[in-house]
Amino acid sequence: MKILIVGGGGREHALAWKLAQNGSIDKLYCAPGNAGIKNVAECIPIKAEDLDGLLQFAKSNKIDLTIVGPEVPLSLGIADLFEANGLRIFGVNKKAAELESSKAFSKELMERYDIPTARHCTYSDISHAINGIDAFGFPVVIKADGLAGGKGVVIAHDRAEAIIELAQIMNDGKFGQAGRKIVIEEFLEGKEVSVLAFVDGNIAVPMVDAQDYKKAFNNDKGLNTGGMGAISPSLHYSSEHACLVKESIIDRTLAALKAEGIVYKGILYFGLMLTKLGPKVIEYNCRFGDPEAEVVLPRLETDLLEIMKAVIDGRLGELEIKWKDESAVCVVMASGGYPEAYNTGYEIFGLDETDENMLVFHAGTKAEGSSVVTAGGRVLVPVALGTSVDEARSKVYNGIKKLNFNNMHYREDIGKRMNS
Ligand code: AMP
Ligand code: GLY
16 A cells, blocks of 8 residues: 655654554655655655645555645645545545635634634724724734634734734735735633544544644743644543533534535544633634644554544544553744744754654754754654653653754743643
8 A cells, every 4th residue: 555645744744653553554655754754754855735746646656545734735625636536535625624724714604503612703804804803802813814824813912903913914914815804803711722533524533632832932922833832631621621522513513514515524623712611613724733743643542544544435433543541742843933034954963862752753854965954943843652741741851852953942831730
């Protein structure tokens, strides 16, 4: 069996690492991959957004299954394209991907089907948006409608700040085309949790929960990033929450998708806020979270390929998906400056010195001769398992000391109880 993974970050390294444990895979490719993925798969220099290039590669190399990591190719319709060409693919179709690629679409769906979420309004005209802000109180949340790499959300603390942000987003193109239309929504207070589910078009099977640390600096200071670390399980998600979320959010979302005639097969990621009034949806994503995948996949006991096949064939109900009764903590080692401007090309030291207590997934790395250099904002994602979050946390922070590159930056409080 030949498999192609699309993408080249920490999430795809975790996917490749997990899939490589399946004995029936003869050949694993990854496009474009990175310097860590290279150790488990053959990396092909085709970008994740180059749908035609990927299709040609899959056809000429007789790929049996393509697995898509990031949202952009899904939102461009890679699943529709591959299926139209008779190729098997794991990833949602273009229409289903709108749940992530258009916040206006997902908010309308939630409203129509009574799925708990923040009150909202959508605007394409700045003067209407300015007139609309007061209805939400302050702080208020302003979101670009389209994809913005996890960075298209601002929280404005008063009216003046909100107006400046609206002008930057809607007039000055702060988030490019993604911000031509915006969603304004009520600010929700509470703890955030990420719940991902496998969905086979018919049923959803939630994975173990996780908690992402989105802000750049310790104690949740600084700008929002794609994620600076994650833990699984979350420190705040109880079994009561899980029951409530399954019923009022996961199953209701599935029913809504079915009622809209949307066939959803793949991963559905629920970004949730645990508010005083119960869990509410902050956002949907149509793929594995990054860095959530790096803590969830190491806890998965069941073979991932078997699950993916069952998703595609609509027989998830026949599988029992098992998880390790262990906790996982990952810390994102980023380039100084991220999520704003940063430099790349710095040699990474210590990759051969880390012990078995820790896995090191690569995010933005590149092989250069016999060395590995930084090649992105998020560079490495070390992860450790332990009997508790505390144990996993101490293992990962201990192991991390061996890794080093110029301008390296990471948070020191991932999984820490006080400020989590
Ligand atoms: P999103 O891209 O929608 O997940 O938003 C990015 C981050 O902004 C979330 O992870 C939250 O931390 C924050 N956020 C988004 N929407 C809200 C909201 N309605 N209330 C409070 N925080 C929010
Ligand atoms: N960790 C958040 C995301 O993948 O969107």
